[in-house]
Amino acid sequence: MRRLGHIGPQVPRVGLGTWRRFDLPRTQERLAREVVKLALDNGVRVFDTAPVYGRAEEVLSRALGADRDRAYVATKIWAGERHTGRRQFERQLFLFQGRVDLLQLHHLIGWRTHAEWMQRERERGRIGQLGLTYWRDRAFGGGTAAELEEAMRTGVFDVIQIPLNPAERDMEDRILPLAQELGIGVMVMRPFAEGSLLSSTPRTIRPEDTGCTNPSEALLRWGLSDTRVDVTVPATLDPSHLIANATAGSAPLLSDEQRAAIAAIYR
Ligand SMILES: NC(=O)c1ccc[n+]([C@@H]2O[C@H](COP(=O)([O-])OP(=O)(O)OC[C@H]3O[C@@H](n4cnc5c(N)ncnc54)[C@H](OP(=O)(O)O)[C@@H]3O)[C@@H](O)[C@H]2O)c1
DSSP states (O other): OOOOSTTGGGOOSBOEEOTTTTOOOGGGHHHHHHHHHHHHHTTOOEEEOOTTSTTHHHHHHHHHGGGGGGOEEEEEEOOSSHHHHHHHHHHHHHHTTTOEEEEEEGGGTTHHHHHHHHHHHHHHTSEEEEEEEOOSTTGGGOOOHHHHHHHHHTSOOSEEEEEOBTTBOGGGTTHHHHHHHHTOEEEEEOTTTTTHHHHSSOOOOOHHHHSOSSHHHHHHHHHHTSTTOOEEOOBOOOHHHHHHHHHHHTSOOOOHHHHHHHHHHTO
């Protein structure tokens, strides 16, 4: 399994997503600073953002501040044209102090166009690793799962970011085995399906069946116990949720039986 980033094998397996949560006005940025500090203090290292998450990239940049080097910053390019992608990257270099640890092509948009300059930047050291994100076929005008496979086989990309939770398991049949075969790292997005798995009908998690005590722990550990997965990036701006998520990341892997019990609860 290829590990994420220059921080090495110690990279904790729960990171922090920023979609919606970090798109904050100046007056509320204090919340992001508190959560990022708490995250770093609790061992979280991977922060996932994107230029299309409203103000999230710059809010994350200011929240990290002098702690930038303690973080593994994953962000994205969403641009059909080369010059637009380059412009997004130049801004990211400014925001994240000259380096992006993982630069991903959002929804595979423009992956053929951008692969060449991104590889050169990786050689120069201004990008640590290259990634691809895929949610669903043609999402927002992006690529298909077949294109994701094609791009993974080029040997250019180090990491993929894909959805995985007990209600979204499309990636299990082909993409996860391919990532394993090619030694590509896997970052899980949407571990709570945008929170819908937590906010809809409350579920009862029986510790004796699942090895977990509550739904968020069960969902995070379910994903992380797939041995093809490296890291998961739940989004939160709630300090108690942040700590609960970070804690779940250091728990032992669940057994196949415990994973099956959790999957049955969310079927
Ligand atoms: N590349 C892509 O196409 C793509 C697409 C989607 C997502 N992503 C990435 O993946 C990240 C995560 O996905 P997501 O934001 O869609 O949703 P998610 O992480 O599945 O769910 C986030 C929701 O869960 C809540 N939550 C988090 N921890 C909780 C806890 N311990 N207990 C109860 N509620 C909790 C959050 O609210 P609170 O703030 O109240 O905790 C928020 O409403 C994104 O932020 C983004 O970085 C990437």
